[in-house]
Amino acid sequence: MNAPLLIAGHGTADEAGAEQFRQFVKRVDGALGVPVAGGFIELSNPPIASAVDALLATGARRVAAVPLMLVAAGHAKGDIPASLARERQRHQELSFVYGRPLGPHPTILALLRERLAEISPTPATMVLLVGRGSTDPDANAEVARAARLLAETTPVAGVEYAFISLAAPGVPAGLERCRLLGAERIAVLPYFLFTGVLPRRVAAQAAAWSAETGVPVDTAEVIGDCDGLVSLVVERYEEALRGEARANCDACLYRIALPGHEHRVGAPQTPHDHPHDHAHPHSHAHPHGH
Known part of the structure; x- marks a missing residue:
């Protein structure tokens, strides 16, 4: 069996938006043929830790994680990789491969x-x-x-x-x-x-x-929970498994000293403390992961 898929979202104070994410995870689960779970880094349930626990319960020891983000900003570059690093500390037997954000595909x-x-x-x-x-x-x-x-x-x-x-x-x-x-x-x-x-x-x-x-x-309406979006998430999942996920780091403020942002080069990243996740009261610094 291929590695299961973890879909990582940001979270929202709007319950309708959180529910659309959860329904989209179910749509991907019905299309992919491997276990799929989704979790948020903050604000909404379930937290990433709960999604990882659900995938571990299927017997998985290697997980492909795809950030459900349109742009490669701080959440995709730092917050989610830091959360995954924390999960590896919690589950020593677990490994991740990390996919790309969606981008202007x-x-x-x-x-x-x-x-x-x-x-x-x-x-x-x-x-x-x-x-x-x-x-x-x-x-x-x-x-x-x-x-x-x-x-x-x-x-x-x-x-x-x-x-x-x-x-x-x-x-x-x-x-x-x-x-x-x-x-x-x-x-x-x-x-x-x-x-x-x-x-x-x-x-x-x-x-x-x-x-x-x-x-x-x-x-207009937002993009929303739809089959077209499923196809792109599956594409990002498959390229992560093949080791083909590559980020464009030419202008990344964590790698390049952009004027006015020099202090952010090499800055450690810490995961958000999800309000519903009591297993991790302390954050762990981790380099950004793209």
Whole structure:
């Protein structure tokens, strides 16, 4: 039997978003043919430790872990690898292979175009792709790359990008940029897998800006629990098992002294203390894992 799959998520204070993740794990489990478990690094149940315990109960001693993240920010680079290192301390017989985040893969771009089509854009519509935002410049650049790839492959007037937290431009500033570029109608496209506090905030800010300016704005749904997303997770799982998972470290702030971020080179990573996981009261520092 191939190694089972651990799907690692961030977690959310929004129970609907957490439930979408759990349902997606079940969808992958029904498609893959090996044991599959999902866990969160914080905020939601089940924690990663519980998911690992479930896979160990199947007799597994080698686990493939895939970070269910759209960009390679701190969670995929540090928090999840640190959590896996802690699980290896708890289970000395256990080993992991670690997959890549999802990234602006053609499957993700196709799913984004599907969500966009649901709100019926025209060739004159300007699109604003809104990501979570990060203190990692490399992660924010991935959102900009996804926006450009969409612009090159989608029959719309253009695709700009913005962030809902931690990075500029914010949603109102991104919408204003679209207006200044001549947009008479704007489609907001959340760059999120599942619903939650931040996607809801994106929709609220877009609606408020539209009401203030009079420019029509429609907000698409998040990517969501779907078969297309399953196919990409399976791809990331299989390449991890083959040892083909490779990260682009050319602009990683943990490896490269980017201006203004020099202090983060080689910084140790510690896992989040999950509120529902009482087996690990102390964190263990671990180098980032990509």
